[in-house]
Amino acid sequence: MSEGARQQQKKQTRGRILDAAGRLMADGRGLDSLGLREVAREAGLAATSLYNHFPDMEALGLALIDRACFHLRSSMAEGRRSMIEVGAARAVRELVARFVRFQQDYENEFRLLVQQRLGRRSSYRRRIHGELQLMVNELAEDVREAVAAQDRPPVPAQREAEAAIAVMFGLGIAMLDVSPARRRELADNAGDQVEIIALGGRCWAAGDRL
């Protein structure tokens, strides 16, 4: 408490560094292509100052990934509770809409997550993999609750969640390079795909097989 001023200043500088890195990734650049000096320059600092905030470049990258995971998580959590009551059809569309909003509000961070999911550093991969696993599990839980609330027979919620998340990430990637009109079209298609998945889950639950 008494050391406030210095600590606060430090936290602020740390934020400036992360913001600077984020800005540099804005034009389609990947984390791997960011240089220490470049980030420092953008943040208005001497290159060596970064070492007062991150032990090395890997730690800086991990901080950026953590931030992206936080945004993903909070975007997807938004209005999650209300999903159970609105009925399956609307719930599916709103799920996709939430993901699209995240992709648009944090496009760089979305790209960061997808890129580093297969990146060179296993610390990055593990962090992202864990986050996606949580996302799948939470979605599966929501599906189970919603189905139970409607007194329907239990569906293969885990598989549905996995497929839906795969579809949405595919959507996010496809949306990166195209016009807004085409984006809407892609999002509608993805909505249909998730609906097909949910329908398929019901059939599966009823014992149907191919």
Add this chain to the structure above:
Amino acid sequence: MSEGARQQQKKQTRGRILDAAGRLMADGRGLDSLGLREVAREAGLAATSLYNHFPDMEALGLALIDRACFHLRSSMAEGRRSMIEVGAARAVRELVARFVRFQQDYENEFRLLVQQRLGRRSSYRRRIHGELQLMVNELAEDVREAVAAQDRPPVPAQREAEAAIAVMFGLGIAMLDVSPARRRELADNAGDQVEIIALGGRCWAAGDRL
């Protein structure tokens, strides 16, 4: 024809360069981290010799991507014709199996495609995007043919194909970091997911909605 020896030698050297680059990517490294000198050294050439085969590093990368696309395409084409007769249940499993085989036989190339699908160079992105689009279209065509051959009502084949490919790429990515036993488990799950998608397509075709 008469200039054969020299041309043939050149083609062979070009192959050696691509092989060398492929070998260097074997330990989880990305295309972006490959250096000109490094590739040349691995290929047993002077660094500058690479310029006799590729105008710049971008062209080398594109050649690697082309090769990967070719392998993806031929892997997925393999046995494609027989899919119509075996019935939907087996066809779905074999589809996933073909993709898994590609992912295992050409793991580096699979990684290359997924990574560069969001890479910095738009030439790479376009190339890969076009290939995936073809893949989706061919799968959708197969689905339509198979459904027609069984006198079923037409399903939303394009949406099913998009969703199935998204699921399979998700599978391929998830398989990269895990044990063989876990890989089989993931592949089974993905098979279930694609089956759910196909079931959902039938419901959709019958006019069902959520």
Add this chain to the structure above:
DNA sequence: TGTACATCAGTGAACGCGCGTTCACTGATGTAC
């Protein structure tokens, strides 16, 4: 409240290194007469 000391965010020089690309070259292969 005033003073002496400790902490530590930020600095600038320096380290060795590999980057992609250019250039003028060498010498084997191919071509024309």
Add this chain to the structure above:
DNA sequence: TGTACATCAGTGAACGCGCGTTCACTGATGTAC
């Protein structure tokens, strides 16, 4: 068939540049008495 010339895959030196990290430092902020 022999000879003179053209082509061109491969070479080694050199270009300017930024990389991540280390180090000893400065000076403002915080702490203890």
